[in-house]
Amino acid sequence: MLRIYDTRARQVEEISAGRAVRMYTCGPTVYRHAHVGNLRTYVLSDLIRRVIERRRVRVLACQNITDVGHLTDSGADKVMEGARAEGRSVRELARFYEDAFVADSSALNLRPPEHMPRASETVDLMIELIARLVEQGHAYVVPDGSVFFDVRTFPTYGDISGNRLDDLKPAHRIDAVDPRKRFHADWALWKPSSGELTWESPWGPGFPGWHVECSAMSLRFLGSRFELHVGGIDLRFPHHEDERAQSDSAAGHEVVRHWVHGEHLLFDGRKMAKSTGNVVLLSDVVAAGLDPLAVRLAFLEHRYRQQMNLTWDTLRAADRTLRRWRARVAEWSESPSAPMASGWVERIESAFDDDLDTPSALRILRELERDDTVAPGAKFETFLHVDQVLALDLSTEIGRARVLPPGAGELLEARARARDARDWDASDRLREELAEMGVRVSDTPEGQSWS
Numbered sequence: 508m509l510r511i512y513d514t515r516a517r518q519v520e521e522i523s524a525g526r527a528v529r530m531y532t533c534g535p536t537v538y539r540h541a542h543v544g545n546l547r548t549y550v551l552s553d554l555i556r557r558v559i560e561r562r563r564v565r566v567l568a569c570q571n572i573t574d575v576g577h578l579t580d581s582g583a584d585k586v587m588e589g590a591r592a593e594g595r596s597v598r599e600l601a602r603f604y605e606d607a608f609v610a611d612s613s614a615l616n617l618r619p620p621e622h623m624p625r626a627s628e629t630v631d632l633m634i635e636l637i638a639r640l641v642e643q644g645h646a647y648v649v650p651d652g653s654v655f656f657d658v659r660t661f662p663t664y665g666d667i668s669g670n671r672l673d674d675l676k677p678a679h680r681i682d683a684v685d686p687r688k689r690f691h692a693d694w695a696l697w698k699p700s701s702g703e704l705t706w707e708s709p710w711g712p713g714f715p716g717w718h719v720e721c722s723a724m725s726l727r728f729l730g731s732r733f734e735l736h737v738g739g740i741d742l743r744f745p746h747h748e749d750e751r752a753q754s755d756s757a758a759g760h761e762v763v764r765h766w767v768h769g770e771h772l773l774f775d776g777r778k779m780a781k782s783t784g785n786v787v788l789l790s791d792v793v794a795a796g797l798d799p800l801a802v803r804l805a806f807l808e809h810r811y812r813q814q815m816n817l818t819w820d821t822l823r824a825a826d827r828t829l830r831r832w833r834a835r836v837a838e839w840s841e842s843p844s845a846p847m848a849s850g851w852v853e854r855i856e857s858a859f860d861d862d863l864d865t866p867s868a869l870r871i872l873r874e875l876e877r878d879d880t881v882a883p884g885a886k887f888e889t890f891l892h893v894d895q896v897l898a899l900d901l902s903t904e905i906g907r908a909r910v911l912p913p914g915a916g917e918l919l920e921a922r923a924r925a926r927d928a929r930d931w932d933a934s935d936r937l938r939e940e941l942a943e944m945g946v947r948v949s950d951t952p953e954g955q956s957w958s
């Protein structure tokens with residue numbers, strides 16, 4: 508079974524699975540396109556899911572859509588601000604970027620989660636949870652209609668990130684000196700409002716805080732105990748710390764078994780973030796003529812727990828590998844069938860189970876590709892088997908590559924002769940004729956090849 512680094516336990520732990528593993532991933536805030544940095548975190552969830560499912564254990568995934576409540580540093584709602592900037596309604600903007608996110612996820616072969624609740628459609632769950640926390644004495648209502656979590660009622664606050672209450676300086680938070688709070692590190696569960704994003708509640712009209720949204724949705728869709736909670740490393744504090752305090756206080760016990768965090772993606776050496784303007788979208792990758800799955804392969808070349816620096820060169824290299832593997836799989840598919848290369852599969856799978864050591868898995872796969880003692884049919888079976896986890900569409904060229912349209916064979920031969928005779932004009936003309944038939948010719952040191 509998969510062993511994975513648990514941020515709270517600070518060690519690698521085996522996931523104990525019954526019949527199913529339940530996994531919550533903090534979903535995107537839909538006020539702009541997800542950049543490939545964000546997507547790295549969602550590839551992590553997908554990878555966890557595929558590695559576990561290979562063991563015939565079902566994964567039940569919930570990944571929310573944050574379309575209200577996530578505030579900027581200056582306290583504005585991100586979606587509301589985005590809508591204002593683009594001159595659209597909040598709902599229109601949120602649905603637009605949600606659709607774009609779903610399309611990007613699908614281009615990266617991310618399996619759709621079983622549950623994808625929108626925060627704006629589950630506000631009743633948040634109100635219910637907040638009311639419970641107030642009733643239990645974990646939260647308090649202030650005269651303007653805000654509700655705050657009383658963090659000092661949760662003694663193990665800080666277990667995930669190590670940020671203990673005693674060490675947290677008031678200055679750490681922008682609203683440090685908010686006189687409505689009993690303690691500077693308390694946070695809002697409910698905020699009064701009157702704009703487009705407003706719901707009725709026992710405390711007056713308003714909207715829920717981002718942290719309580721994830722608690723309410725995870726408790727509702729996965730239950731009061733679940734195995735995995737996934738997000739990017741920046742969510743460790745305060746988002747996940749606050750979420751744990753809310754969920755555990757309401758449930759009366761530890762709700763999440765393992766907290767898993769993916770490290771950040773850098774681009775050209777700097778953290779990818781909208782605020783630094785250092786953003787690459789999946790559509791930029793496609794516009795550069797690269798396969799979107801080159802992004803997935805580039806991610807897999809690094810361990811999820813390492814910061815990773817992406818560059819256009821790495822993406823182009825990943826794209827070449829992808830194309831080469833697809834071509835080779837197609838080639839091997841024409842050889843007599845053979846059982847999977849034993850020993851190899853076990854090594855690759857144990858790398859996956861070893862805290863998602865995908866760089867090692869890929870290294871072993873490259874070794875297998877080069878090993879002349881392994882029958883092509885066995886390579887074929889092994890690559891396809893491993894692709895259930897890698898999800899790189901390695902079978903897409905099968906049956907496609909080797910069938911020439913009628914007449915193309917003669918043209919290829921004529922072009923080879925033209926090249927031998929150094930007749931470049933004829934060679935170029937023949938290449939164009941072939942291109943019109945759908946045959947792409949390229950010249951390599953070994954002679955011309957086609958696809």
Ligand code: AMP
Nearest residue numbers: 535536544545548738739740771772779
């Ligand atoms: P957001 O849509 O801003 O709520 O972020 C969605 C997810 O992307 C969260 O899990 C973040 O932690 C994660 N994230 C943000 N920036 C990066 C980055 N540069 N690399 C990897 N993950 C990131």
Ligand code: ZN
Nearest residue numbers: 533534721746
């Ligand atoms: Zn969350």
